[in-house]
Amino acid sequence: MVPIHYYLILSAVMFITGVVGVLTRRNAIIIFMCIELMLNSVNLTFVAFSAYLGNETGQMFVFFIMAVAAAEAAVGLAIVIALFRNRQTVNINDVNILRW
Amino acid sequence: MEMTILFYVFAVLTVGSAFAVVFARSLIYSAFSLLFTFMGVAGLYVLLSADFIAVAQIMVYIGGILILLVFGVMLTRQVTDVEIRTSAFRTLPATVVVGLALGTLIVIFIRTKWMQVHTIPDIEGTTMELGELLLTTFVLPFEVAGILLLVAIMGAALIARR
Numbered sequence: 001m002v003p004i005h006y007y008l009i010l011s012a013v014m015f016i017t018g019v020v021g022v023l024t025r026r027n028a029i030i031i032f033m034c035i036e037l038m039l040n041s042v043n044l045t046f047v048a049f050s051a052y053l054g055n056e057t058g059q060m061f062v063f064f065i066m067a068v069a070a071a072e073a074a075v076g077l078a079i080v081i082a083l084f085r086n087r088q089t090v091n092i093n094d095v096n097i098l099r100w
Numbered sequence: 101m102e103m104t105i106l107f108y109v110f111a112v113l114t115v116g117s118a119f120a121v122v123f124a125r126s127l128i129y130s131a132f133s134l135l136f137t138f139m140g141v142a143g144l145y146v147l148l149s150a151d152f153i154a155v156a157q158i159m160v161y162i163g164g165i166l167i168l169l170v171f172g173v174m175l176t177r178q179v180t181d182v183e184i185r186t187s188a189f190r191t192l193p194a195t196v197v198v199g200l201a202l203g204t205l206i207v208i209f210i211r212t213k214w215m216q217v218h219t220i221p222d223i224e225g226t227t228m229e230l231g232e233l234l235l236t237t238f239v240l241p242f243e244v245a246g247i248l249l250l251v252a253i254m255g256a257a258l259i260a261r262r
Binding site for chain 1: 147206251
C-alpha cells in the first residue's frame with residue numbers, strides 16, 4: 001500500500017504549482033485555473049486522510065469545498081466577463097482602480 | 101504493488117498537466133491541461149476508495165467548472181490575442197519563497213509519524229455513509245451550502261448581465 005506521505009507530497013506539489021501560477025501569470029482566467037488547482041490539492045489531502053483514518057468526515061469537507069468552488073467559479077467568471085466588457089482586457093496589471 | 105504503479109501513473113498525469121496549466125503558452129492549452137489534472141485527481145480518489153467523491157469530481161469539476169472556464173476563455177478573446185508570456189516580473193523572490201515553502205512542507209510530511217488506523221478497505225461504496233452523514237450530522241452545513249449556491253447563481257447572473 002502507498003504510504004500516506006506520498007499523497008501529501010503530491011498535493012503539496014500541486015498546491016505550490018497553483019501558487020506559482022497565481023504569482024507569475026497575469027491573466028485573470030489562468031489565475032482562476034490555478035485557484036482550482038489549489039482547491040483540488042486540498043481536497044486530495046482531505047480524501048487521503050479520510051481514507052487512511054477510516055473516517056468519512058473528511059469526504060464531507062470535500063463535498064462542501066466543491067460547492068464553494070462551484071460558487072466561486074460562477075461569480076468569478078461573471079466578474080471577469082463584466083470586466084472584459086468594460087475595459088476590453090483580462091490582464092490584471094491593467095485593472096488597478098482599487099490599487100492604493 | 102499494482103496500486104503503487106497506478107498511484108505513480110495518476111501522480112505523473114496530475115503533476116505534469118498541472119505544470120502545463122501554469123506554463124502553457126495559450127489559454128486553451130491551459131484549459132485542456134486542467135481537464136487532465138482533474139481526471140488524474142479523480143483517479144487518485146478511486147485509488148483511495150472514495151467512489152462518490154470521484155464521480156462528484158468528474159461531474160462538478162469537468163462537467164461544470166471546466167466548461168465555465170472554457171466559456172470564459174472564449175468570451176474574453178481579443179482580436180490580437182497572442183498571449184505574450186509574462187515578463188520576468190519579480191520572478192526571483194517568488195521562486196525563493198515558493199521553493200522554501202515546498203521544501204518545508206515536504207520535510208514535515210516525511211518526518212512526521214502519521215497515524216494509520218487501518219488499511220484501506222476494498223471498494224464497497226461510500227455513498228450510503230456519506231448520505232447518512234449529510235442528513236444527520238451535517239444537515240445545517242448542507243442547507244447553508246444550498247443557500248450559498250442559490251445566492252452565487254443569482255449574483256453571477258446579475259453581475260454578468262450589466
